[in-house]
Amino acid sequence: MRRRDRVAAIVERELWTLLRSRVALALAIGFFGIIVGLGGVSMGAPGGYVSLTYDLLLPVEVLVPTLAFAYAYQSVRGDDERGELAVIRTYDVSRLEYVAGVFVGRAAVLLVVVLTSLGAAGVVASVGANQPVAFFATHSAGDTPLVYARFAVFAALYALVAAALAVAVSAATRTSRQALAASVGVLLAVAVALDLAVVTLVSANVVDAASIAVFTGLSPASAFRGLVLEVAIQPALAVSPSVATASPLVSGVGLLGWLAASVTVATVAIWPESA
Numbered sequence: 001m002r003r004r005d006r007v008a009a010i011v012e013r014e015l016w017t018l019l020r021s022r023v024a025l026a027l028a029i030g031f032f033g034i035i036v037g038l039g040g041v042s043m044g045a046p047g048g049y050v051s052l053t054y055d056l057l058l059p060v061e062v063l064v065p066t067l068a069f070a071y072a073y074q075s076v077r078g079d080d081e082r083g084e085l086a087v088i089r090t091y092d093v094s095r096l097e098y099v100a101g102v103f104v105g106r107a108a109v110l111l112v113v114v115l116t117s118l119g120a121a122g123v124v125a126s127v128g129a130n131q132p133v134a135f136f137a138t139h140s141a142g143d144t145p146l147v148y149a150r151f152a153v154f155a156a157l158y159a160l161v162a163a164a165l166a167v168a169v170s171a172a173t174r175t176s177r178q179a180l181a182a183s184v185g186v187l188l189a190v191a192v193a194l195d196l197a198v199v200t201l202v203s204a205n206v207v208d209a210a211s212i213a214v215f216t217g218l219s220p221a222s223a224f225r226g227l228v229l230e231v232a233i234q235p236a237l238a239v240s241p242s243v244a245t246a247s248p249l250v251s252g253v254g255l256l257g258w259l260a261a262s263v264t265v266a267t268v269a270i271w272p273e274s275a
Contacts, residue, residue: 006093007101014075014105024071024109031067032117034059039121049148050236052125056118057228060155061221064114065190068162069169072106073183076170076270089271099167099266107163114159118152150232158224161255164262165190165220171266194219217250220258226251 018024038055079085088098122145169186173179198215201207207215216222226246 003094003097006091007097007104010093010098010101011105011108014102015109018071018106018109027067027070028109028113031063031113032120034063035117036120036124039124048126049122049145050233052122053148053151053228053233056121056151057225060114060118060158061225062191064155064159065162065165065187065221067113068107068110068159069166069183069187071110072102072163072166073170073179074176075102075106075167076266077173077176077179080174081176085271095267095270099171099263099270103164103167103263103266106167107160110159110163111156114155115152118148118155122148122152144236147232147236151228154224154227154232157255158220161220161258161262162190164259164266168262168266168269172269190219190221195222198222213245213247214250216246217252217254220255222246223251223254223258227255 035056038059039052041055076085079088165186166183169182170179173182195216198207198212198219201215202212213226216226223246227248229245230248230251
């Protein structure tokens with residue numbers, strides 16, 4: 001069996017695992033309901049897609065990694081505790097192939113849920129939309145679906161990073177209890193602790209305030225937030241902020257770095273190379 005076929009078989013297995021899970025379905029429905037509900041609240045609001053993006057930015061920043069960890073934190077641990085990982089290791093499957101299959105399978109379902117929810121929210125919010133007011137858009141083309149499309153693309157990248165982190169946690173821990181505790185800790189670090197660390201460094205004059213736009217790109221959540229604010233929303237604003245809230249380049253590289261590092265950690269931790 002070729003490498004591509006081996007990875008595809010693992011991807012298919014992970015897809016069916018989630019699709020057959022009632023908990024995964026319930027979480028998907030809950031996420032969809034919250035995001036579309038917020039889109040309904042924004043229906044006809046001044047500012048159009050800019051306003052909708054602002055409204056969904058914080059919920060997506062918090063809920064996407066939560067959903068990702070719920071979908072993936074037991075991915076490797078579950079296989080190990082059921083004895084399936086030991087069986088998989090008897091086949092000609094490398095560590096990278098197994099991790100890639102698990103990640104792609106879990107992330108694929110996550111992306112479908114996230115992008116479907118965001119798409120439905122965009123459709124709902126666009127019903128009865130008014131012309132954007134001058135405060136939000138620089139010109140008639142300023143507030144367009146492109147603003148929201150960019151937001152959705154960055155949300156998808158953020159979801160991939162969160163899924164990779166969850167798989168890494170699942171691979172690096174040795175029991176379900178450890179995986180749950182580590183998942184909660186990583187979630188808190190992504191959502192709160194890393195941002196607070198940057199603020200603390202600035203307040204302590206360790207980091208110059210002018211450099212905060214660069215340092216915020218080092219946290220997954222703040223990197224995602226920075227990309228949305230600087231690349232999706234800022235071009236549509238009538239008055240650009242005098243100080244950049246983030247560096248798009250650093251934020252993009254930061255997210256890709258977290259993605260690569262997480263997959264690497266999962267691959268190294270999954271089982272010993274000599275096993």
